[in-house]
Amino acid sequence: MSGMDTPNLFEQPFPDEGPEGGDPAGSATPGDTPGGRQLALVKSGHRYVFHYQPGKESELLDRLVSMARDSECSLGMFDAAVLSHQIGRRLSQQVEWMLKQSSSAA
Numbered sequence: 001m002s003g004m005d006t007p008n009l010f011e012q013p014f015p016d017e018g019p020e021g022g023d024p025a026g027s028a029t030p031g032d033t034p035g036g037r038q039l040a041l042v043k044s045g046h047r048y049v050f051h052y053q054p055g056k057e058s059e060l061l062d063r064l065v066s067m068a069r070d071s072e073c074s075l076g077m078f079d080a081a082v083l084s085h086q087i088g089r090r091l092s093q094q095v096e097w098m099l100k101q102s103s104s105a106a
Helices: 057-069 077-105
Strands: 009-013 036-043 046-052
16 A cells, blocks of 8 residues: 555645644644544645544554655655654643643642
8 A cells, every 4th residue: 555545645746725723722732633633745846744643642643653665655764754743843832831720720
């Protein structure tokens, strides 16, 4: 199966600019959409957008590694590492927000 056969990824010609989404000051984090979370990468004139549900980050990471290993997919290990870093940063922001909320409530 090629990395391009998955419904979690779509490729559009650049410059299709979508909204950044989310409100870092509210309950949503950057990249949140009404149906879950979104992660995007622009590479070589294409925009790759991954949609996933909160708590399913490890499944997305597995999929990114699988795509990076697929010679037919243009995403490489560096791209997977960049996206992985974004996921980790987003999780960190979410934890910080939750800690602030719990300390405000106390």
